[in-house]
Amino acid sequence: EIVLTQSPGTLSLSPGERATLSCRASQSVSNSFLAWYQQKPGQAPRLLIYGASSRATGIPDRFSGSGSGTDFTLIISRLEPEDFAVYYCQQYDYSLQFTFGPGTKVDIK
Amino acid sequence: EVQLVESGGGLVQPGGSLRLSCAASGYTFSSFAMSWVRQAPGKGLERVSSITHTGDKSFYADSVKGRFTISRDNSKNTLDLQMNSLRAEDTAVYYCVRRYWINGLCYWDYWGQGTLVTVSS
Numbered sequence: 001e002i003v004l005t006q007s008p009g010t011l012s013l014s015p016g017e018r019a020t021l022s023c024r025a026s027q028s029v030s031n032s033f034l035a036w037y038q039q040k041p042g043q044a045p046r047l048l049i050y051g052a053s054s055r056a057t058g059i060p061d062r063f064s065g066s067g068s069g070t071d072f073t074l075i076i077s078r079l080e081p082e083d084f085a086v087y088y089c090q091q092y093d094y095s096l097q098f099t100f101g102p103g104t105k106v107d108i109k
Numbered sequence: 110e111v112q113l114v115e116s117g118g119g120l121v122q123p124g125g126s127l128r129l130s131c132a133a134s135g136y137t138f139s140s141f142a143m144s145w146v147r148q149a150p151g152k153g154l155e156r157v158s159s160i161t162h163t164g165d166k167s168f169y170a171d172s173v174k175g176r177f178t179i180s181r182d183n184s185k186n187t188l189d190l191q192m193n194s195l196r197a198e199d200t201a202v203y204y205c206v207r208r209y210w211i212n213g214l215c216y217w218d219y220w221g222q223g224t225l226v227t228v229s230s
Contacts, residue, residue, distance in 0.1 A: 032213050032214050032215065033214075033215050033216075035216040035217070037154075039154075044204055044220040044221065044222055044223055045154065045204075045220055046220070047216060047217065047218050047219075050209075050214060050216035050218075051214045051216070054214075056218065088153065088154055090154075090216075090217070092215045092216070095166075095168055096142055096144065096159035096160075096161070096166075096168045096208070097156070097159075097168060098144075098156055098159075098217070099156065100153060100154040100155070100156070101153075102153050103153050103154075
């Protein structure tokens with residue numbers, strides 16, 4: 001099973017700043033099968049990025065994803081107040097098996 | 110509009126059973142694989158179980174294998190999770206999630222609001 005590691009665990013930033021979140025896989029992941037989700041307290045996760053770099057419907061362009069192989073990145077170019085949340089990366093490998101990273105919490109500095 | 114609505118959560122004693130259901134609407138349910146994902150209090154997301162769009166194959170996390178059974182009824186647009194021999198570590202919010210697969214891309218795009226399962230004496 002592919003294990004995902006996310007860093008940092010917590011990112012303390014101010015509104016307007018740039019956030020860079022990392023997701024590293026224990027073995028190579030197809031770009032087609034790497035996604036990012038945002039979760040706010042008391043809410044279900046929401047799909048942000050799929051295919052490593054494609055924004056889901058309705059996701060603002062301040063969110064961008066990149067990477068390949070074992071290293072992937074989510075960037076929030078300028079943090080808005082509603083962006084403070086937990087972010088998870090997810091990979092799918094085969095037979096409906098998938099795993100999530102442990103999450104990165106972006107909180108207000 | 111795609112909607113996934115879970116039900117069936119609640120308080121159950123260790124060793125007990127519970128059946129979760131997910132009612133899907135707003136899309137052709139029978140065309141999509143489905144999954145259950147859970148989140149223990151204050152913890153991250155964990156895959157529990159998945160089922161193909163036809164229901165002919167199912168997959169389980171090692172932590173629930175042999176205790177949980179996923180099923181679906183494409184005529185009723187429902188997804189179920191039968192949970193037996195429940196343990197304290199099964200306490201979590203359980204989400205019903207749709208898998209989207211197109212042009213070689215795969216991701217889980219719609220999530221229900223979740224239903225809380227608490228296993229405690």
